[in-house]
Amino acid sequence: MFIIFKAIRIHQWVKNFLVFIPMIASHQITIQNIYNSFLAFFAFCLIASSGYIVNDLLDLKFDKSHPYKKLRPFASGALSAKNGLVIFLILCLLGFFLSFLIGIHFLFLILSYWLLSLLYSFKLKKIIIIDIFVLGIVYTLRILGGSFATELQMSLWLFAFSIFFFLSLASVKRLSELVNLKNRNIYKIEGRGYVIKNLQLIKVIAILFGSLSLIIISFYINSPDILDLYSKPPTLLAMFLVLGFWLIRIIFLGINGKIDGDPIIYALKDITSIFCLTAILLLFMINFT
Numbered sequence: 001m002f003i004i005f006k007a008i009r010i011h012q013w014v015k016n017f018l019v020f021i022p023m024i025a026s027h028q029i030t031i032q033n034i035y036n037s038f039l040a041f042f043a044f045c046l047i048a049s050s051g052y053i054v055n056d057l058l059d060l061k062f063d064k065s066h067p068y069k070k071l072r073p074f075a076s077g078a079l080s081a082k083n084g085l086v087i088f089l090i091l092c093l094l095g096f097f098l099s100f101l102i103g104i105h106f107l108f109l110i111l112s113y114w115l116l117s118l119l120y121s122f123k124l125k126k127i128i129i130i131d132i133f134v135l136g137i138v139y140t141l142r143i144l145g146g147s148f149a150t151e152l153q154m155s156l157w158l159f160a161f162s163i164f165f166f167l168s169l170a171s172v173k174r175l176s177e178l179v180n181l182k183n184r185n186i187y188k189i190e191g192r193g194y195v196i197k198n199l200q201l202i203k204v205i206a207i208l209f210g211s212l213s214l215i216i217i218s219f220y221i222n223s224p225d226i227l228d229l230y231s232k233p234p235t236l237l238a239m240f241l242v243l244g245f246w247l248i249r250i251i252f253l254g255i256n257g258k259i260d261g262d263p264i265i266y267a268l269k270d271i272t273s274i275f276c277l278t279a280i281l282l283l284f285m286i287n288f289t
Contacts, residue, residue: 046095
């Protein structure tokens with residue numbers, strides 16, 4: 001059972017907590033919305049894991065020669081490709097059934113997410129820059145899914161911020177991979193379109209999109225809508241500073257090759273990142289007192 005959990009990358013499920021953001025951002029934290037958000041969370045977990053299975057099976061050849069990825073269940077031989085296909089089908093059936101129970105709009109969104117994930121695994125991950133945009137979009141689709149599940153409108157502010165913020169993090173992921181390859185004297189990411197000479201370009205993209213996401217948040221803080229949702233608007237400035245510090249630090253760590261893999265997964269094991277998240281949550285909760 002443990003090897004199956006490893007294959008479906010259960011540790012990656014933490015990303016799907018993004019579906020709770022529309023409920024939290026709109027201050028509509030009700031029992032019904034919490035229930036609907038959890039249904040959306042598990043639907044995304046199942047469908048996302050089906051995508052991880054496909055991605056690992058397609059990358060089997062490259063993963064076997066990778067210093068860390070060779071330990072993955074399929075690359076190591078702990079699970080066969082046949083077992084992978086069975087797990088893939090079960091995850092898809094359960095995920096789409098749960099999505100249908102949530103609602104037709106959510107079902108169409110999760111289907112779009114699934115198709116985009118498969119397209120990414122088969123083709124788009126090999127196309128430079130396009131792969132970064134796809135990763136940014138699938139993160140944002142999780143938030144949009146939470147909006148559909150709870151029938152709470154996703155604000156334009158949140159949508160714009162999400163796109164640029166996750167584009168920046170996706171760029172950091174590629175940036176870190178390239179830096180680590182350079183340190184190992186390897187000049188190309190196997191199975192991707194990137195080579196070492198793309199390093200400066202990806203660095204600029206990470207900084208640019210990160211800056212745009214922070215600019216959008218700064219405009220939101222100064223918008224008239226703030227007074228309707230937050231009883232203590234000054235706390236938003238503090239949240240902005242903490243978020244800005246965290247994002248700048250993550251980009252800096254990526255530039256220096258200190259992040260191995262997904263920056264969000266890295267943040268879950270990083271004491272400074274955990275402290276920043278805790279501070280943001282406490283500042284947010286102050287507005288309910």
